[in-house]
Amino acid sequence: MNADLRDSDGAVKATVGAYGRPEATASPGDPAGSRRAATWIRRHGLSAGLALVLSYLVVFPLVRLQYLALQDGGRAYRDAFALPDxxxxxxxxxxxxxxxxxxxxxxxxxxxxxxxxxxxxxxxxxxxxxxxxxxxxxxxxxxxxxxxxxxxxxxxxxxxxxxxxxxxxxxxxxxxxxxxxxxxxxxxxxxxxxxxxxxxxxxxxxxxxxxxxxxxxxxxxxxxxxxxxxxxxxxxxxxxxxxxxxxxxxxxxxxxxxxxxxxxxxxxxxxxxxxxxxxxxxxxxxxxxxxxxxxxxxxxxxxxxxxxxxxxxxxxxxxxxxxxxxxxxxxxxxxxxxxxxxxxxxxxxxxxxxxxVAFSSFWTGMIDVDAFTLKNFERALSDESIIEALVTSITTSVGSILIALPLGYLLAEVIYRRRGNAAVRTILDVITQLPLGIPAVVFGVGFLYVYMGQPFQLYGSRLLIVITYVVLVLPFTVRLQLTARMSLGTAYEDAARASGASTLRAHLTVVVPMMRGAMAGASVLMFVILTHEFAASLFVRSTNTQVLGTLLYDEWTHGSYPMVAAVGLIMSAVTAAGLVVAVWVGGREATLDRL
Known part of the structure; x- marks a missing residue:
């Protein structure tokens, strides 16, 4: 419960907050509108800002696509119904x-x-x-x-x-x-x-x-x-x-x-x-x-x-x-x-x-152990396009995790603590779940269209792949961290705040370390999803910016089957190595069977 501190003339000098620390108040000369705006920003600014960002990232591409389909009197829908078969x-x-x-x-x-x-x-x-x-x-x-x-x-x-x-x-x-x-x-x-x-x-x-x-x-x-x-x-x-x-x-x-x-x-x-x-x-x-x-x-x-x-x-x-x-x-x-x-x-x-197939010179269906060779792997590991796709896969996946993890933490905190306007929180909750119900191909074509023109021309860049990946894994990181946050409660955070810690310090030194297992588990799941992602990647890649999955598909269409098999095994090895690192960092609670 807040209390007022008054001077000898009875004027309010400050407000004592819930943790015993004085909170600054507007001076009598400040306009009432400025005070109301400051109060609204303090209470609803975080949730409103997150809602705006997520609306642009998640909802805008979908709305933009449907607007296109409805143009010219719904010409696209007529063409779709007229497609053969x-x-x-x-x-x-x-x-x-x-x-x-x-x-x-x-x-x-x-x-x-x-x-x-x-x-x-x-x-x-x-x-x-x-x-x-x-x-x-x-x-x-x-x-x-x-x-x-x-x-x-x-x-x-x-x-x-x-x-x-x-x-x-x-x-x-x-x-x-x-x-x-x-x-x-x-x-x-x-x-x-x-x-x-x-x-x-x-x-x-x-x-x-x-x-x-x-x-x-x-x-x-x-x-x-x-x-x-x-x-x-x-x-x-x-x-x-x-x-x-x-x-x-x-x-x-x-x-x-x-x-x-x-x-x-x-x-x-x-x-x-x-x-x-x-x-x-x-x-x-x-x-x-x-x-x-x-x-x-x-x-x-x-x-x-x-x-x-x-x-x-x-x-x-x-x-x-x-x-x-x-x-x-x-x-x-x-x-x-x-x-x-x-x-x-x-x-x-x-x-x-x-x-x-990967250890054979040609895919004939016959097994000849004496003819096994490593030349497909040697070619794969010396091919600049494959190395570049491997680097792109790893960097975009790790970069997306580094963005999605703190973003998911903020969203989980807003939803759990019921901060901000109730309608805004509901909107946040719904938007974060949309990628679960909407296939990745829809997001892929939406991102390709939105980011090919103004104001953001990102086609052909790794940044577009990262944005796409962040949207796709957002539901998973939010739900896993929200579950852990609900189990943790607010007692430890309140104790830290009562001891004089700021909100940021309380989260960084108390709440986040106690949620390490959940965050590591979310990272493992996101890494698995992103290193395997193919549907949306097929849209947002370019001839110069590929991930391993899309490059493997190009090799498949060209009929290079032994090379396809070798790249497939390399993909599996990369995923296994990433999981080992994530589990080592997060400990036993990061294993998939605990998600």
């Missing part, structure tokens, strides 16, 4: 989103359940379902292509040697099949595998907080483990399943990596590839790209709304009792084999095929 493109997009969601949901929930029931000596296997998220998506996709290419895929060649596989040899060319990675079903499978770690992380975190007394009681009553899982555990996991499923569906609908690498050969198109065709390739048609991207925007808003409605009565999913103090019955004998088989299918096979 647009209906087939939309149906393929829906099939990709729904199919990959089903695969990732079933696999992610099952793996999370089996990971919890691993015998203690096999507990280390619980890290395997996370690894596909850590490895670069473009490298994984190229690995699947090396494995399942119809003519020279290593697995196809092995399958054709089996007596019960009947493959007719063509009159001209190599035998083909029986599997074809350049088809819609396999694009869906590869995308579903990439989304599985996301479901796994959400569900595993919720499983660790559940009380399994109800499960044990059901087992004592005679229920089988499968019935307990489907009838008790799954309903209790509904919040985590709904949230992760909505997020995975959005990522599947806006997926560009697998369709662009695997679908172009057979003419398979989804909305994301169409956005890139009109907005990222020459000649560009930004209004048409914006019109084609509109269904992705609407889908994001719709799924976010459905998620909020589905979880509006979240108290129904609370299990009473001590959380996480009991295990769901005896360890399962199937847990270790199932997770090991998943690791073999999603990690060992595709990356083994990628390594075989």
């Amino acid at each position: 647009i209906g087939k493109t939309v149906l393929t997009t829906v099939a990709l989103g729904a199919g990959s969601l089903v695969i990732s949901l079933v696999a992610g929930v099952s793996l999370a359940w089996f990971a919890l029931r691993l015998p203690r000596r096999w507990a280390w296997l619980s890290a395997i379902p996370i690894l596909p998220m850590v490895l670069p998506a473009v490298a994984v996709v190229v690995g699947w292509a090396s494995l399942l290419s119809p003519q020279v895929g290593y697995l196809n060649i092995a399958l054709r040697k089996l007596p019960f596989v009947d493959v007719q040899a063509p009159e001209v060319g190599l035998p083909s099949g029986p599997l074809n990675v350049y088809s819609i079903p396999w694009i869906i499978v590869v995308t579903g595998i990439q989304l599985t770690p996301l479901i796994f992380l959400f569900v595993q975190s919720s499983l660790r907080q559940l009380n399994f007394e109800a499960v044990e009681a059901a087992m004592v009553a005679g229920a089988s483990p499968a019935r307990c899982f489907l009838g008790i555990v799954v309903p209790l996991l509904r919040p985590a399943i709904v949230y992760s499923a909505a997020f995975a569906m959005l990522l599947g609908l806006g997926q560009l990596t697998a369709p662009q690498f695997l679908g172009t050969r057979e003419g398979i198109r989804v909305l994301a590839t169409e956005v890139y065709r009109f907005g990222g390739e020459s000649p560009t048609d930004f209004p048409l790209a914006a019109a084609v991207a509109s269904p992705l925007l609407l889908a994001g808003l719709a799924f976010i709304l459905i998620q909020r409605v589905s979880l509006r009565r979240d108290f129904r999913f609370v299990s009473t009792g001590a959380k996480g103090t009991s295990r769901p019955g005896k360890p399962s004998r199937l847990a270790a084999p199932v997770i090991a088989l998943y690791g073999l299918f999603t990690l060992v096979l595709p990356f083994g095929a990628l390594a075989l």
Whole structure:
């Protein structure tokens, strides 16, 4: 409670603040308007400034694109509806989103359940379902292509040697099949595998907080483990399943990596590839790209709304009792084999095929150990364009983290402490979550258009890549730091302020060190996302400014498959090294399984 200090004449000289320190007040001669302005700036300046900055960075490119699409009486929308096979493109997009969601949901929930029931000596296997998220998506996709290419895929060649596989040899060319990675079903499978770690992380975190007394009681009553899982555990996991499923569906609908690498050969198109065709390739048609991207925007808003409605009565999913103090019955004998088989299918096979291509002079599908060579790696590490792309990938990722981390801290502090106007805080909260619901391709084409002209001509610069990356990772750094801030509370900060520390010193010397683990975890997650980022990077790169993912795609389109495989392995090594450094700096709490 504030108190006034008055002189002998009764005039107010100063105001004593909440921590016992005098606060300066305006002199009687100051205009009332100046005093009100100073008070407003002190109370709402930070939140209002952040809202303005984020509105320009996040909202303005999206609004600008839609304004383009609506010009000339909605000409772009008419052109979009008149595109050949647009209906087939939309149906393929829906099939990709729904199919990959089903695969990732079933696999992610099952793996999370089996990971919890691993015998203690096999507990280390619980890290395997996370690894596909850590490895670069473009490298994984190229690995699947090396494995399942119809003519020279290593697995196809092995399958054709089996007596019960009947493959007719063509009159001209190599035998083909029986599997074809350049088809819609396999694009869906590869995308579903990439989304599985996301479901796994959400569900595993919720499983660790559940009380399994109800499960044990059901087992004592005679229920089988499968019935307990489907009838008790799954309903209790509904919040985590709904949230992760909505997020995975959005990522599947806006997926560009697998369709662009695997679908172009057979003419398979989804909305994301169409956005890139009109907005990222020459000649560009930004209004048409914006019109084609509109269904992705609407889908994001719709799924976010459905998620909020589905979880509006979240108290129904609370299990009473001590959380996480009991295990769901005896360890399962199937847990270790199932997770090991998943690791073999999603990690060992595709990356083994990628390594075989990388160490070969030519990709023929035949394995000749005596002909293995390191010349692809030597060429990659001596190629100036590849070295430049590697440096760009690292510097833009690290630079984006250095910007996004303190920006996320400020946003988390404003939202947590409820500083500033309530409407402004709500706007901040909504804006920071937009990149979660809007596919990266939409932001990519938006940034490309906005920053190609006045007043900021940033096309072809690393700064444009950094701005794009900061926007894409903002939701993750804000949510992780906000969760840690809520757990920390205000007691330590208040104690520091009462001891005479300024607001800045209290945060730098007390709050920030206590949030080191959360910040390190956010840095790890951001580094993983940014080093793998491909969709938005494909728009904002230029011929002279590339990251490893976009350079790998150019090599892929030119048919340099051994070089593509070598660059893919280099990308994986860079990601692994970055994770080791981040975990070393942040400690054990920086590991991905604690995010």
